[in-house]
Amino acid sequence: MSSSHAADESLWERVRDAYPRQQPLLNLNNAAVSPPPLVVEQAMIDAYRLISQNPDVNMWSKLDAALPSIKQQLAELADCSPEEIALNRNASEGLSTAIFGIPLTAGDQVLISAWDYPSVRAAWGQRQQREGIEVVSVDFALTASDEEIVESYEAGMTPKTRVLQLTHMFHWNGRVLPVKRICEVARAKGIITIVDGAQCFAQMPVSFRDLDCDYFVTSLHKWLGAPVGNGMLIVRASRIDSTWPLLAPFDPPPLRIDKFDHWNLGTYNSAIQAGIAPAIRFHRELGTANIHARLRELTRYWIDQVRDLPGFQLYTPVDTDNLGAVSLFSIENLDAKTIEQALRQTHAVHVKFRQVRHVAGLRVSPHIYMLKRDLDVFVNALRQVVRQS
Numbered sequence: 001m002s003s004s005h006a007a008d009e010s011l012w013e014r015v016r017d018a019y020p021r022q023q024p025l026l027n028l029n030n031a032a033v034s035p036p037p038l039v040v041e042q043a044m045i046d047a048y049r050l051i052s053q054n055p056d057v058n059m060w061s062k063l064d065a066a067l068p069s070i071k072q073q074l075a076e077l078a079d080c081s082p083e084e085i086a087l088n089r090n091a092s093e094g095l096s097t098a099i100f101g102i103p104l105t106a107g108d109q110v111l112i113s114a115w116d117y118p119s120v121r122a123a124w125g126q127r128q129q130r131e132g133i134e135v136v137s138v139d140f141a142l143t144a145s146d147e148e149i150v151e152s153y154e155a156g157m158t159p160k161t162r163v164l165q166l167t168h169m170f171h172w173n174g175r176v177l178p179v180k181r182i183c184e185v186a187r188a189k190g191i192i193t194i195v196d197g198a199q200c201f202a203q204m205p206v207s208f209r210d211l212d213c214d215y216f217v218t219s220l221h222k223w224l225g226a227p228v229g230n231g232m233l234i235v236r237a238s239r240i241d242s243t244w245p246l247l248a249p250f251d252p253p254p255l256r257i258d259k260f261d262h263w264n265l266g267t268y269n270s271a272i273q274a275g276i277a278p279a280i281r282f283h284r285e286l287g288t289a290n291i292h293a294r295l296r297e298l299t300r301y302w303i304d305q306v307r308d309l310p311g312f313q314l315y316t317p318v319d320t321d322n323l324g325a326v327s328l329f330s331i332e333n334l335d336a337k338t339i340e341q342a343l344r345q346t347h348a349v350h351v352k353f354r355q356v357r358h359v360a361g362l363r364v365s366p367h368i369y370m371l372k373r374d375l376d377v378f379v380n381a382l383r384q385v386v387r388q389s
């Protein structure tokens, strides 16, 4: 498949057939969690049944024997070493592992942004309250260029900055930040970098090596389509020793990356992880670049059709190769929550209200199992809602 297939509906019709039917709602909130392809769902069900037959042996001896191979495949996708990967439940867990695990002392500064994911900001806020570190927030305009954003982060770095927290793609409007360039500036100053890649991973090509950050965190149940409850934390090899695990480890305490996963997370559901390898196979058959091109195509498609609506306002840059499946809009003088409700109750269309600071709107996030005719349903519904308001 080549990127020129992004607009080929017949090809994507076949992809749609490989997914569970979405009903009763048209699901335009895949940025929260995506349905797994049917093969992934089936692999998880089979694994769960296997567990029920002899839980201890079938989970920890049989299913978990596949973990090294799963990590190897993820490492190829993320461009890192399998020895740098910990598997956990979600991005929030990986982020907290990094945030609470980096040794800091009172007076150390951590640089975050005013637009970051709420629980990331809250986690750093906890460390500030409990340990006396100083959390400094970078601010920049929504319309800022990549250049201006890099400058804002650089201006926020001081000799006391020990950690830089970055979001690769914002959860609320899908804007992609120039994280590689910002990490480069931080690295030159000896600052540790954490990249929240929850939205980027598997939505667009991402390379841990190329980003050159210290921690990269993502969930696998958004754009990779692994079963709900899968996350991945990548820790640069040289940082593993100095990072505390979030949960105290088992006995004997493991020294390497597995202090962040496996036994050390307590009992977890191995059937959920059994869905990761089939999800990677499905994803690879399509190819990350093709998936990204298709998601961009879908986003531009619906936006082009509603641009002319009176008061339509978009908070996502569309004229960029970084555009993916996540975008945010509002309609001037219409309450976004009221539109959200009308779309859902009258038209069975599910989009998500999102607000960060003063920016409030509706997040629209299609996935590869959707077709342009699904987006036509959304567009027509939105037109009607706006007309009748």
Ligand SMILES: Cc1ncc(COP(=O)(O)O)c(C=O)c1O
Pocket (backbone or CB within 6 Å): 031, 032, 089, 090, 091, 092, 093, 117, 167, 169, 170, 171, 196, 197, 198, 199, 218, 219, 231
């Ligand atoms: C940017 C970002 N970070 C972190 C998270 C948390 O991910 P999870 O729900 O997998 O914990 C999300 C979820 O939407 C997100 O968009």
